Amino acid sequence: MTDRPSRVAATEAQRDARGIAPLRPEAIAAVATFVLSVVLILASRFVSPALGSWDQAATVVVLASFLIVVAFGQGLVILIGGLDLSVASLVTLGAVLATTWIGSSNDGAIYLLPAILIVCGLIGAASGIGVTLLGVPPFIMTMATGIIVGSVALGYTSGTPRGGAPGILIALMKDDWAGVQILIVFVVLFAVLAAILQGSTSFGRKLYAIGASARAAHVAGVSVTRMTILAYAMSAVSAGLAGLMLAGYSDGATLRMGDSYLLPSIAAVVVGGSSILGGTGSFAATVGGAVLLTTLGTVIAALGIGEGWRTVIEGSIILIALLLLRESTFAGLKRLLGR
Amino acid sequence: MSADVTALASRPADPPASAARRPRWGRRLANGAGIVTLLYLILYALYGLWDRGAFSAYAFTNLVNNAAPLAIAAAGETLVVLSRGFDLSVAGVMSLTNVVMATYPMEGPQGALLSLLMCMAIGGVVGCVNGAAVAYLRLQSIAATLGTMIICRGLSLVILDAPGGTVTDFVSNTLTDQLFGVIPVSGLIVAALAGLWGLVRRTDFGVALYTVGTDETAAALSGVSVARTRFLAFVGAGLVYGVAGFMLTAQTATGNPNGGNPFLMLTFAAVALGGTSLSGGRGGMIGSIVGAATLMLLQKVLFSGGVSSFYTGIFQGVVLVVAIVFSRALSRLLDGRRR
Numbered sequence: 001m002t003d004r005p006s007r008v009a010a011t012e013a014q015r016d017a018r019g020i021a022p023l024r025p026e027a028i029a030a031v032a033t034f035v036l037s038v039v040l041i042l043a044s045r046f047v048s049p050a051l052g053s054w055d056q057a058a059t060v061v062v063l064a065s066f067l068i069v070v071a072f073g074q075g076l077v078i079l080i081g082g083l084d085l086s087v088a089s090l091v092t093l094g095a096v097l098a099t100t101w102i103g104s105s106n107d108g109a110i111y112l113l114p115a116i117l118i119v120c121g122l123i124g125a126a127s128g129i130g131v132t133l134l135g136v137p138p139f140i141m142t143m144a145t146g147i148i149v150g151s152v153a154l155g156y157t158s159g160t161p162r163g164g165a166p167g168i169l170i171a172l173m174k175d176d177w178a179g180v181q182i183l184i185v186f187v188v189l190f191a192v193l194a195a196i197l198q199g200s201t202s203f204g205r206k207l208y209a210i211g212a213s214a215r216a217a218h219v220a221g222v223s224v225t226r227m228t229i230l231a232y233a234m235s236a237v238s239a240g241l242a243g244l245m246l247a248g249y250s251d252g253a254t255l256r257m258g259d260s261y262l263l264p265s266i267a268a269v270v271v272g273g274s275s276i277l278g279g280t281g282s283f284a285a286t287v288g289g290a291v292l293l294t295t296l297g298t299v300i301a302a303l304g305i306g307e308g309w310r311t312v313i314e315g316s317i318i319l320i321a322l323l324l325l326r327e328s329t330f331a332g333l334k335r336l337l338g339r
Numbered sequence: 340m341s342a343d344v345t346a347l348a349s350r351p352a353d354p355p356a357s358a359a360r361r362p363r364w365g366r367r368l369a370n371g372a373g374i375v376t377l378l379y380l381i382l383y384a385l386y387g388l389w390d391r392g393a394f395s396a397y398a399f400t401n402l403v404n405n406a407a408p409l410a411i412a413a414a415g416e417t418l419v420v421l422s423r424g425f426d427l428s429v430a431g432v433m434s435l436t437n438v439v440m441a442t443y444p445m446e447g448p449q450g451a452l453l454s455l456l457m458c459m460a461i462g463g464v465v466g467c468v469n470g471a472a473v474a475y476l477r478l479q480s481i482a483a484t485l486g487t488m489i490i491c492r493g494l495s496l497v498i499l500d501a502p503g504g505t506v507t508d509f510v511s512n513t514l515t516d517q518l519f520g521v522i523p524v525s526g527l528i529v530a531a532l533a534g535l536w537g538l539v540r541r542t543d544f545g546v547a548l549y550t551v552g553t554d555e556t557a558a559a560l561s562g563v564s565v566a567r568t569r570f571l572a573f574v575g576a577g578l579v580y581g582v583a584g585f586m587l588t589a590q591t592a593t594g595n596p597n598g599g600n601p602f603l604m605l606t607f608a609a610v611a612l613g614g615t616s617l618s619g620g621r622g623g624m625i626g627s628i629v630g631a632a633t634l635m636l637l638q639k640v641l642f643s644g645g646v647s648s649f650y651t652g653i654f655q656g657v658v659l660v661v662a663i664v665f666s667r668a669l670s671r672l673l674d675g676r677r678r
Contacts, residue, residue: 083481085604134664137617139425143604144656151652159649263485270482277479308500308596311493319486322478 029273029281032324033288037295044299056298058184064294065187066091066242066249067264068287072194073124073238074265075286076231079198080210081278082138084232086127086146087239087265089153090120091258094243096153096161099253104164113166113244117237123149124236128229142232154255161253169248183245195283207231211278268293271321292321372626374666375613378658379633382640390643400523402636404515407525408433408587410631412602413609414532414624415579420610422572423552423619424480428469429580429606431491432462433599436584438495441504441594451509458581465491466577470570488603495596504594510585511592525586529628532579536624544571552619608655609634612662 041057070087077084097116102109123145130141175182198204206227209217218224242261247253266276272289274281296317300310387393412429419426436458445453465487472483514524539545547568550558559565587598607617613630615622637658641651 130660134660135667136660136663137611139607139617140611140659140663143608144659146656147604147652147659148656151650151656154652155647155649263489266481267485270479270485275479276481306497306500308493308496308498311496312490313493315486315489315491315493318489319472319478319483322472322482322486323476 027282027285030285030288033272033285033292037288037292040292040295040299044302058181060291060295060298061184061187062181063298064291065183066246067261067268067290067294068187068191069238069242069245070261070265071268071286071290072190072198072283073235075269075272075274075281075283076198076207077138077142077235078266078269078274078276079207079278079281080228080231081214082131082142082228082232083266083276084124084127084142084235084239085139085262086123086142086149087235088258088262089146089149090123090236090239091243091246091261092253092255093123093149093153094120094240095165095247095253095257096157096243096255098165098169098244098247099161099163100157102166104166106167109166109168113168116244117240120236120240120243121233124233125229127236128232131232132225132228150255157255159255161255163252165247165251165253169244170251171248173245173248191283191287195287198283203227203230208279211280213279264290264293267318271318293317372613372623372629374662374669375626375629375633378662379629379636382633382636386636386640386643389640389645393643396517396521400515400517400526402632402639403523403526403529404590405639406632406635407529408583408590409602409605409609409635410529410628411532411586412580412583412606413613413627413631414529414536415576415583416606416610417613417615417622417624417627418548418572418576418579419480420615420617421548421552421619421622422569423555424473424569424572425484425607425617426469426573426576427481427484427603428465428487428491428577429583430599430601430603431488431495432465432577432580433584433587433602434495434596435465435491435498435599436461436581437588437591437598438499438504438594438596440510440585440588441506442499444505444507444510446507447509448513450507451514454510455582455585458585459578460581462577462579462581462584463574464577465580466574467570469577470573473573474566474569492596492600495599499594499596502593502595502598506588506592506594510589514586514589525589528582528586532582533625533628539575540623544568548572549620552621554620605631605634608659612659614666 037060041060044056070091074084074087094116097119098113101116102112127138127142127145130136130145131138134141136144171182172186173183177185198207206217206222209220209222210224210227214224239258239261243253243258246257250257268289269281269286270276270289271292272281272285272287274286296314300313303310383393390398392398412433416426416429439457439461440454443454443457445451469480469484469487472478472487473480476483514528517523518527540548547558547563550561550563551565551568555565558568583602584599587602588594591598609631610622610627611617611630612633613622613626613628615626634655637655638651641654642648646654
């Protein structure tokens, strides 16, 4: 793991940088990822005339919605210098509980849906307690939680989840409201609220403080233990919510449902320019990262090439994005803009 | 008062006589491979209790064969983890080498040797890319190796898009056989790796590895080339993953483009279980090897103990957390006693 670019930050700080807040790396990363996504969608018209339309953009948002929700929680945990490897199992758990507890009817959905999210939150809190009070490294603690939850979901469903998704979830994922998909409204609302929660509330600022230095945050009066447990709980709730959405989207659950969201959720956060060591980044940039990765996925899928090369391209994109979104690139950009 | 001063002054020079001797074996027990070895022996006893054939050379060879790929992969990962990094490419390299071997089988012992060299070359190249990205381009190790892992996964699918291929008899039979009817060949290969590590950790590189992982700035100040050490750690790890892929092929006797995927999480679990600190600077390969063996033995024990395969994950997760909490508590206890 490379060291935190503290020396760069220190020299930057000697100059008075307060007046140029809009040029923060996070802001550039967020804008850059969105611009890249739009350019990609427009450029994909050359690949196939069917692409590059407003419809395709809407499809990208729908497909990205799950990743955005998971990446929010993952981003909070990464922000405090942790990592949540249990999100895959919790996505699956959310979907499995939705189909087994509620099923195709809407009976009791009003209190069972929140109950599912609370269960997920408690599991996340357990991870947080393991990390803080027991001192288990986050990597191991969340991996263990993930293995345990996955195993419970497997045993609970005897290997094959049955039943459809509650109507209310299907409506959320599929229905229109005055010509606009409800899901798109929901995702935009979620993103705005989440960005405010992470960026502008005392909850979010405390997480930034912990990520920058847990000791300094403690000295400054932040309850590090409680905030850390909360962050892991939030991550689990986000993953559970994504599971509910997935259940509604595919009208059912599978045990491998969450697997394809673990690594992308980390990738979305990192491509959005956050440091994996915590303390930096913004949720807007993470949303940009998630949208960019999903756009790439759909465009590459439309190229009509085999899964192998498609995967190779996806991996290369991550490396290229990392190279382009490096701190030094931003430093160079700033110098170029003559500050 | 003067007595206090002399006591204070003499303390740093004093330890060799009384203070250091007892804690030294105690610390070794707590930090390194000690606890996990103990756990292994306890599990083996349980296994013997439930399965009469557990102590036969055949059963032992089976255990060693099962554990060898994971043990070697974890040994390689240890190099990177010690230097304070994460290397996710382990799963990709194992898949890639596995499908390359199954697609281009080479007969006889010479062919096997050539295959081994080829596997190590592949791992070495991937390691060079990782090392360059992390050490010189200063990308975050989790993110950069996530990219290379996905690329390797894609290349594996390009080479072999479905499980299949052929593995030569020499590789699949001789390498999983016993020498003189007692000693498992795969165990010898793991032992050779452990022996090599014993030499390497005494070289300048070995010392630098621990120094960089403990405190990068201090290492740089004392003349250690941090970037070079990191680079070499990734290259070394890549070479070892190549061997792990080779042994995976020997054990499964088939090619599978997704064959390496299950090893991603297990490798880190084995490293952590073996007492290596995931934040770098502490631990070693031997612990990781025994950690890997313990994880594989645990599955066997649970199976022979009649636990439904649905629920083995619960035990794996709990054992992982308990072992790490226990070893932390014990090492803190011993540290406290020394003070």
